[in-house]
Amino acid sequence: MRIYLSPSNQPNNAYAGVSTNEKAEMEGVAHRVKSILEKSYNIEVVMATLSMRINKSERPTECKNKGCDFYLAIHSNAGGNGKAVGAEGFYHPNSESSKSLAMALVKELDAIAPIKSTRHTSVKSGMNAFKGAGYGEIRSPMQFGIPSVLVEVNFHNNKVIAKWIVENKDVIAAAIVRAIVK
Numbered sequence: 001m002r003i004y005l006s007p008s009n010q011p012n013n014a015y016a017g018v019s020t021n022e023k024a025e026m027e028g029v030a031h032r033v034k035s036i037l038e039k040s041y042n043i044e045v046v047m048a049t050l051s052m053r054i055n056k057s058e059r060p061t062e063c064k065n066k067g068c069d070f071y072l073a074i075h076s077n078a079g080g081n082g083k084a085v086g087a088e089g090f091y092h093p094n095s096e097s098s099k100s101l102a103m104a105l106v107k108e109l110d111a112i113a114p115i116k117s118t119r120h121t122s123v124k125s126g127m128n129a130f131k132g133a134g135y136g137e138i139r140s141p142m143q144f145g146i147p148s149v150l151v152e153v154n155f156h157n158n159k160v161i162a163k164w165i166v167e168n169k170d171v172i173a174a175a176i177v178r179a180i181v182k
Contacts, residue, residue: 086117090126
């Protein structure tokens with residue numbers, strides 16, 4: 001099994017109440033996930049070339065060219081006027097493994113969060129976004145036959161959660177690894 005990790009490359013998504021951003025924090029989480037999977041589970045992990053964008057010709061193509069079996073995009077969320085809380089998982093509806101991992105990720109991440117999720121639906125088809133075009137990190141890997149999940153670890157525009165993410169990257173990475181291993 002070879003997993004491709006694609007952490008957010010959105011430096012302009014500022015965290016509430018702390019001086020950092022989505023790109024920096026999700027890269028930190030992804031590096032920790034890679035380390036745990038390789039050292040403790042002997043799972044090969046390919047980290048996205050961090051300067052690449054998420055369009056089909058960049059990260060998804062790199063994933064395909066490196067022979068990866070699964071594409072995992074790791075992000076943090078914003079919305080709900082700073083009041084929303086909870087993990088969200090987006091999967092491709094044509095892949096049972098995609099949906100299963102999205103469900104496991106949300107379960108593990110919500111279990112460690114300091115505030116109970118406010119999400120009505122935490123696991124969703126990633127192909128419903130953008131009038132059916134879907135999220136690129138869900139659509140593009142599947143066009144190459146590679147199942148994918150986009151996980152939003154929690155909401156970085158909630159001040160309590162933003163601080164928690166910054167201070168708990170090891171805990172978040174461990175939760176992601178538990179979901180992958182299951």
